[in-house]
Amino acid sequence: MSNVDIQIKNVHKVFQSDSGDVIALKDINLEIKDGEFVCLLGPSGCGKSTLLNAIAGFSLPSSGEITVNGKLITEPGPDRGMVFQEYALFPWMSVADNITFGLRIKKEDPKKIQTKLDELLKMLKLTEFANRYPKDLSGGMRQRVAIARVLALDSPIMLMDEPFGALDALTRRSLQDELLKVWSEYKKTIIFVTHSIEEAIYLADRIVVMSYRPGTVKRDIKVDMPRLRNPTSPEFNALKKELSGLVMAEQMRFEDAHMGVTTGD
Ligand SMILES: Nc1ncnc2c1ncn2[C@@H]1O[C@H](COP(=O)(O)OP(=O)(O)OP(=O)(O)O)[C@@H](O)[C@H]1O
Numbered sequence: 001m002s003n004v005d006i007q008i009k010n011v012h013k014v015f016q017s018d019s020g021d022v023i024a025l026k027d028i029n030l031e032i033k034d035g036e037f038v039c040l041l042g043p044s045g046c047g048k049s050t051l052l053n054a055i056a057g058f059s060l061p062s063s064g065e066i067t068v069n070g071k072l073i074t075e076p077g078p079d080r081g082m083v084f085q086e087y088a089l090f091p092w093m094s095v096a097d098n099i100t101f102g103l104r105i106k107k108e109d110p111k112k113i114q115t116k117l118d119e120l121l122k123m124l125k126l127t128e129f130a131n132r133y134p135k136d137l138s139g140g141m142r143q144r145v146a147i148a149r150v151l152a153l154d155s156p157i158m159l160m161d162e163p164f165g166a167l168d169a170l171t172r173r174s175l176q177d178e179l180l181k182v183w184s185e186y187k188k189t190i191i192f193v194t195h196s197i198e199e200a201i202y203l204a205d206r207i208v209v210m211s212y213r214p215g216t217v218k219r220d221i222k223v224d225m226p227r228l229r230n231p232t233s234p235e236f237n238a239l240k241k242e243l244s245g246l247v248m249a250e251q252m253r254f255e256d257a258h259m260g261v262t263t264g265d
Pocket residue numbers: 015016017022023024042043044045046047048049050051195213215
């Protein structure tokens with residue numbers, strides 16, 4: 001049997017709100033293996049970020065448990081690096097200083113820091129931007145820096161919450177390709193949240209489709225196509241059609257719930 005890296009067992013998460021309890025996650029059971037690339041897919045409000053935040057240790061489950069290599073998650077840790085949609089870079093630091101921030105805090109050897117920095121700048125095509133500040137970079141470049149910053153810390157697990165959601169289509173595709181390169185060279189386990197069916201099929205080994213309120217696992221689909229995948233191929237399109245049906249059904253439940261709110265139903 002292969003090494004199971006992340007185990008999510010009977011996870012429930014309930015939020016209290018003015019209009020009553022919201023069951024954001026119900027009965028989530030998943031095993032994510034070392035080195036797997038898993039996408040969490042579903043419309044707004046189906047609990048994707050809640051699940052990711054629980055794995056990150058930012059917001060713990062109301063019941064159930066999440067373990068990484070058998071160790072219960074109770075708080076954020078250096079084994080799990082997070083990349084958000086908002087770039088979350090330090091605006092007052094250069095690209096190089098943003099990337100090496102965590103290593104400098106850990107008081108790593110300056111020579112080792114420099115070697116790591118050079119490697120990551122090269123890997124993410126940032127070498128000529130090392131001395132720039134985030135405000136002088138495009139969205140795609142900033143997200144490359146955010147990825148490099150997480151890679152600098154050598155976390156075996158990367159948690160990514162819609163990291164490319166704000167990018168234009170061409171930039172998005174090139175960042176997806178960079179991420180696949182990073183994933184295969186550094187052998188990371190990646191859990192990647194997205195609304196985009198095409199993005200999930202392009203990237204994932206496995207797509208976990210979530211349902212809207214309560215957030216449950218609706219389908220867990222293995223994607224068995226060689227990479228780099230061709231979005232115009234018949235297999236890609238067949239899977240896209242299957243996933244569209246699943247996601248649209250949840251999207252309609254989301255829209256119905258929101259119509260209810262606006263019309264006072
Ligand atoms: N702090 C909170 N208080 C109350 N309800 C919350 C809170 N955080 C999330 N929720 C609710 O929990 C459900 C799941 O939210 P979550 O943000 O995880 O969904 P999502 O699938 O990530 O959506 P999106 O793609 O829009 O971020 C939603 O119905 C949301 O309204």
